Amino acid sequence: MGIDRRGFLKASAASGAMLGASALMPKFATAQGADILVGGLHDETGGLDFAGKPMQQVLGFAVDEINAQGGLLGRKLKLIGADTQSNMQLYASLAQQVALKDKVSVVHGGITSASREVIRPALRRFNTLYFYNTLYEGGVCDRNCFCTGTTPAQTVQKLVPHVMKKWGKKVYTIAADYNYGQITSAWVKKYVEENGGQVLSTDFFPLDVTNFGPTIQKIQAAKPDLVMSVLVGAAHLGFYRQWAAAGMKKQIPIASTTFGAGGTEPILITPEESEGIISCYGYYPTIDTPANKAFKAKVQAKLGAAPPAGNGPLLTELSVCTYEGMMLWAAGVKKAGTLDRMKVIEALESGISLDMPSGKVTIDPVTHHVTRDVYLADLKNREFVILESFAQQPPADTQAVCDLKKNPNENQHYQIKL
Amino acid sequence: MDYGLVVLIEVLRAIAGLVLISIGLAIIFGMMRIVNIAHGEFLMLGGYTVVLSAKAGINTWVAMLVLAPLVVGLVGVAIERCFIRFLYGRMLDTLLATWGLSLFIVGFVTVVFGNTLEGVSVSVGSFEIGRFRVAGYSLFIILVGAVLLAATVAVLRFTRLGLIARGTMQNPNMAAALGLSPPRIYMVTFGIGAALTGLAGGVLAPITGVVPTMGIAFIAQAFITVITGGAAIVAGTGSASTLLGSVSQLTTFATTPVIGDVALLFIAVVLLRILPQGITGRFFRRSL
Known part of the structure; x- marks a missing residue:
């Protein structure tokens, strides 16, 4: 038996329709399943x-x-x-x-x-x-x-006055270069100025930057009372490593809107490198x-x-x-x-x-x-020690x-x- | 005064960083004319060797200075035997083959070790210059960069191996007529290029951390440095690294790391317009 063109088209149209129907069936099933x-x-x-x-x-x-x-x-x-x-x-x-x-x-x-x-x-x-x-x-x-x-009104607003009272009024901000970092560092600036302080400089870094050498020297030249880190992601952890490697941990303290918020940052770097970073989030395990x-x-x-x-x-x-x-x-x-x-x-x-x-x-x-509720904590030997809490x-x-x-x-x- | 010194150290570190990532490529691409797109992956393998050895309890310095070049050198020799030796003189084909290789290595490492950033810490300490504190590791990188350049000059100029390698690259038929075996010399040279790259990956691992895709961050800079440098391996790599490293690092100091990268690319483009044969196409022509 030969297959002419018309027969072939009919047959394939029919089988196509069946295939289509069978492909649709499970969809209906899950919708009501x-x-x-x-x-x-x-x-x-x-x-x-x-x-x-x-x-x-x-x-x-x-x-x-x-x-x-x-x-x-x-x-x-x-x-x-x-x-x-x-x-x-x-x-x-x-x-x-x-x-x-x-x-x-x-x-x-x-x-x-x-x-x-x-x-x-x-x-x-x-x-x-x-x-x-x-x-x-x-x-x-x-x-x-x-x-x-x-959001910043819940956390940054609490964090900034706390660390400024503790460490001083001159702040150097380093931030991730995308919408979160840009906008959050603007909030940091607003709250620092509201509390009578000054943001010396705000530097932005794309998420894949790993070399913070020049930045660390620039921060030292600017002599801030504290560094506000709005850095994000694994590559930026290099900053904390290089900061500690340059012996800066004891010179200028760090506060952060991101460090330890997401996950294993405190685990990925050594306790000495993360010691004393102050942060403010909606949850701490402690x-x-x-x-x-x-x-x-x-x-x-x-x-x-x-x-x-x-x-x-x-x-x-x-x-x-x-x-x-x-x-x-x-x-x-x-x-x-x-x-x-x-x-x-x-x-x-x-x-x-x-x-x-x-x-x-x-x-x-x-x-x-x-x-x-929002909490403010200090990092001590990989443990968040809660310093203050702010209800509702x-x-x-x-x-x-x-x-x-x-x-x-x-x-x-x-x-x-x- | 102290600030100037600190900037100088950072600039030297940037130059040494470029030397490290491109010296192996200068041998494989500059000398052997293999467009090795998998160069970044050789760096990555060096980094992984250090991180995994450190996890296994091996001394970090041994892992960095001995194991990383050894492992990546052997991988390089294996790759040369399996792929590259069929492709000498076919530059475009080496590009395709090593590109495939690069995708394979990234995929393989991702499957085995996961697409996760791993880090390793070395304690070198820090020292003070006036008002500033500088990481001791910066000096270590500068040292490794300088030693690598000096060693490459010494090997190529003063040893029989260097002479034979240079001669074979110039005229393999003549080398064969003189009783040497070009395939073996190609293999060894490729292995040495890979080993140097592995060493660089190992030395840079504590700064960057390692992740299977890290090679991409280096491959462009390495090729730009080698091509800007031109035909001479050591003088080219050295002069291109110095120029590009200082421009990008000084720009970074003045502005941000992003503009620093832009400045590096801009200078490279302008330079290749003025000096199509690279820096050593016009200056230091008779050097190595």
Whole structure:
């Protein structure tokens, strides 16, 4: 039997249609199926892996915990974890993949502000709810996005007067050269000047710079009372190594808006190199409350001890805010009684408040940021010794510019003007 | 006064850094005409040798000065035997082959050791110059750079091996007629180029930390230095490193590291417009 052209076309059209139908079938199945899918986009490898790995681990831990308590809406959660490899192109394509192919109900993720600004517009376009759980420079105003980390009005505002009172009024800022570093160093300047001090210079470094020799000499020539580090990522750890190697540790003290916030920085460099760096975040593992102790014990029992002792996640602001972001979303879904994106957003905007390892965390309906407790700590032999705590700090910086109640369709990233 | 001295040390360190990353390439590319795109990966392997040896409890200095050149030298010889020896005289083909090799090495190291930054600390201490404190390791890098340049001159000029290598690169047929074995000399020369690169990677590892993709940061600077230097290996590498290193480092002092890199590239472009044969195409022509 010969196959003529018409027969071939018919046959291939029919088989094509069947293939298409069968490819669509599982999609329908997952949309109504048992598991609720949750996306997690974190840099598990590459230059930011020391921050991304614990975030992804703790997100998985949060999913397991919710499942152990019976899941959400009678269904189990399933984490779709994607490794963005510290690569912006992968953020774009993986965000598209989890939103359109996997059709997740929410995405938690993004570490650098640069990566957030890659996936935030994409997830808004795909109508996929987004949680950004990292401390950042503040100012995101987008109804589809919730930011659970701290912002400068919560942390830098406390850190700057504290270290200026302790060490002196002349500050030298070194910062990562992208939106987070640029905007945060502007906040540093604002708070230093408000407290009667002076920023001698602000130097910016791309994320792959490893040689800080000239900078260290320039800092010595400027003779500041303290160095404010807004450096980000593994390459920039070279600064702390070279600073200690030049014997500067005892000469000029360092405060930082990033050191130890993300993860294993204090582990990657020696205790002598990190000794005495003062920071201010929304969470430290040394917070002395029963809730935090119970949380730490649970994480350790499930995932192992934190490095260097074990392979468990390091509990820091980034990883714990990821846990808290997941719990806030789950509370929103429970309250809404549905996975419908708008209904969940409205439920979250009712001002959901949870008692978390870091203290009480409340969603601010006007900005989609959170009001939370903030702590100030000194690093002593790889341990954060908490010096001061500040209860229930509102995200005042974003509140000054963003009102999602009045303008629900706003989609902006406001930046501080000096 | 003290500031001037400190700037001088940093400039010398930048020059020594360029010498370190490009001297191996000067031999492999400048002498043997192999466009070795995998040069950055040789540096990376040197760095990994030091980090892994330090983790295994081996003395860091032994790892840096002995193991790193040894391991990368042997890897170089193996690569020469497997790929490069079929490609002598085919410059564009060496570019493609070593590019593939570079992707393979990066992928291989990522799979085995993970795409994670690893560091190693050496304690050299620091010293004071007036109001400033300088890391002792900066002086160590300057020392290694100077010793490497001097040793390369000495080997090429005063030893039989150097004479034979130079002669073979100029005219392999004549060398063969005189009873030498060009394939073996190529192999040894390539191995030495790789070993020097491994040493450089090892010495730089404590400053930069190591990650499988670190080679990319060095490959452009290495090629720019060698090409700007021109035909003479030592004089070319030395003069190009001095010029480019001081321009970029002084610009960095005056502005930021980004502008410093821009200044380096700018000078290189201008220089190649004026001196298409590199610095040693016009000056120091009869030197090594």
